[in-house]
Amino acid sequence: MRRIKLTLSYDGTDYYGFQRQKDKPSVQGRLEEALLKITKEEVQTNGASRIDRGAHAEAQVVTFSTDSKMTPEEIRMALNSVLPKDIVVLEATEVSLDFNPRHAKERVYRYTILNQEKKSVFLRRYSYFYPYSLNIRKMQEASRFIIGRHDFSPFSAQGAWRNPYREIKEIKIKRRLGEHKERLILFDITGDSFLPKMIRTIMGGILEVGRLKKDVLYLKEILSKRAEKPFIVPALGLSLSEVRY
Amino acid sequence: MRRIKLTLSYDGTDYYGFQRQKDKPSVQGRLEEALLKITKEEVQTNGASRIDRGAHAEAQVVTFSTDSKMTPEEIRMALNSVLPKDIVVLEATEVSLDFNPRHAKERVYRYTILNQEKKSVFLRRYSYFYPYSLNIRKMQEASRFIIGRHDFSPFSAQGAWRNPYREIKEIKIKRRLGEHKERLILFDITGDSFLPKMIRTIMGGILEVGRLKKDVLYLKEILSKRAEKPFIVPALGLSLSEVRY
Numbered sequence: 131m132r133r134i135k136l137t138l139s140y141d142g143t144d145y146y147g148f149q150r151q152k153d154k155p156s157v158q159g160r161l162e163e164a165l166l167k168i169t170k171e172e173v174q175t176n177g178a179s180r181i182d183r184g185a186h187a188e189a190q191v192v193t194f195s196t197d198s199k200m201t202p203e204e205i206r207m208a209l210n211s212v213l214p215k216d217i218v219v220l221e222a223t224e225v226s227l228d229f230n231p232r233h234a235k236e237r238v239y240r241y242t243i244l245n246q247e248k249k250s251v252f253l254r255r256y257s258y259f260y261p262y263s264l265n266i267r268k269m270q271e272a273s274r275f276i277i278g279r280h281d282f283s284p285f286s287a288q289g290a291w292r293n294p295y296r297e298i299k300e301i302k303i304k305r306r307l308g309e310h311k312e313r314l315i316l317f318d319i320t321g322d323s324f325l326p327k328m329i330r331t332i333m334g335g336i337l338e339v340g341r342l343k344k345d346v347l348y349l350k351e352i353l354s355k356r357a358e359k360p361f362i363v364p365a366l367g368l369s370l371s372e373v374r375y
Numbered sequence: 376m377r378r379i380k381l382t383l384s385y386d387g388t389d390y391y392g393f394q395r396q397k398d399k400p401s402v403q404g405r406l407e408e409a410l411l412k413i414t415k416e417e418v419q420t421n422g423a424s425r426i427d428r429g430a431h432a433e434a435q436v437v438t439f440s441t442d443s444k445m446t447p448e449e450i451r452m453a454l455n456s457v458l459p460k461d462i463v464v465l466e467a468t469e470v471s472l473d474f475n476p477r478h479a480k481e482r483v484y485r486y487t488i489l490n491q492e493k494k495s496v497f498l499r500r501y502s503y504f505y506p507y508s509l510n511i512r513k514m515q516e517a518s519r520f521i522i523g524r525h526d527f528s529p530f531s532a533q534g535a536w537r538n539p540y541r542e543i544k545e546i547k548i549k550r551r552l553g554e555h556k557e558r559l560i561l562f563d564i565t566g567d568s569f570l571p572k573m574i575r576t577i578m579g580g581i582l583e584v585g586r587l588k589k590d591v592l593y594l595k596e597i598l599s600k601r602a603e604k605p606f607i608v609p610a611l612g613l614s615l616s617e618v619r620y
Binding site for chain 1: 384385386431433455460461462463465485487493494495496497499501551553554555559561614616
């Protein structure tokens with residue numbers, strides 16, 4: 131028995147999230163079907179991150195155990211030949227049997243905003259169209275108040291977490307021109323791990339500050355439960371960029 | 376009767392090209408259906424460029440005549456509310472009744488190469504995956520030999536053109552990192568107009584030089600019919616960037 135670690139990139143638009151779903155297409159479901167085809171084994175996979183429906187991954191980490199004799203590179207190539215076009219295995223390596231993909235040190239997510247008057251057909255699946263004027267400096271300032279280890283349950287969808295403490299290590303915000311000169315704002319958020327909907331709720335708060343609807347203390351006030359939760363940005367702008375061990 | 380000029384951006388992946396087709400989805404077909412819905416008129420549209428099946432547009436120019444009383448901006452917004460998500464009207468203005476979109480001074484096309492070892496799910500619809508090492512300087516040098524007005528029929532799909540002379544004004548080639556750090560090479564080709572398949576055939580030739588399979592005189596030799604035609608790159612990497620009048 132060996133354990134294989136895959137690094138997976140996918141376009142989540144046409145899936146009901148990463149996690150296996152009964153009767154609904156999921157990335158994990160497609161991956162396990164592909165593994166059945168190439169190994170003839172009913173393989174159970176484990177992902178590093180639970181990724182929202184409609185969100186994407188540049189580099190999700192997934193492991194599984196197998197008796198197959200194929201090399202990791204053979205597995206990678208065989209998977210890519212049977213997986214749909216919106217899922218690609220970037221890397222496959224053998225890891226020790228006790229490697230657990232959930233035990234990551236850091237996860238980096240990116241949120242992409244299309245910040246211009248006109249929509250873009252090329253980025254419509256991968257960015258949130260937000261045509262309002264945004265103050266980058268104020269968003270950077272506001273986001274600094276939630277760096278560190280905090281009880282992030284005020285930023286989460288549900289309430290009852292065994293451990294609601296999470297550490298946000300860095301939030302980088304920058305403007306960038308897309309390939310077709312689209313005006314983008316990229317938000318790179320690094321943390322140890324994240325509660326459900328946490329990033330999308332933080333993003334909603336940051337955008338409220340950027341539009342000058344809230345002041346730079348807004349995120350801090352939500353954290354200490356002195357302010358109401360902001361809106362939750364849609365999943366399509368979200369992508370898991372990296373998982374670090 | 377007024378004439379309206381639209382600037383259209385679209386993702387051509389799911390269409391059989393720009394031009395109206397019997398029983399097959401085309402961008403022009405979708406646009407005319409949308410115009411029928413909002414103006415109640417059976418409108419005939421004309422496009423500046425015939426764009427290959429599977430290729431895209433950042434800014435195709437399309438005109439039509441109408442008796443509608445809507446302002447151009449009302450037409451733009453109404454069209455965007457009924458068009459599918461992969462077609463967006465960026466601009467609508469009124470032009471004189473004798474404005475013909477085909478009488479453009481210059482057209483700019485971009486061809487995008489994904490030049491790295493691994494595929495990208497995010498760019499799979501908009502770039503040609505070409506994982507080979509490419510020499511940019513040699514490609515630039517080679518492309519200089521076809522700048523100017525020439526009989527470009529050796530670079531075209533078919534043979535019998537009334538006037539096979541076309542002018543290429545500029546070919547710019549540059550590396551660029553994509554939003555997810557994808558290694559891209561962008562080719563921006565400006566000309567007065569282009570014969571069918573001409574750009575995709577020129578691109579095939581440039582890539583052969585970039586891989587060092589042919590020397591820098593290759594394009595010149597094709598032009599003077601002393602060399603065989605190169606391969607034709609796929610349409611998915613091609614996009615009409617701009618039409619100038």
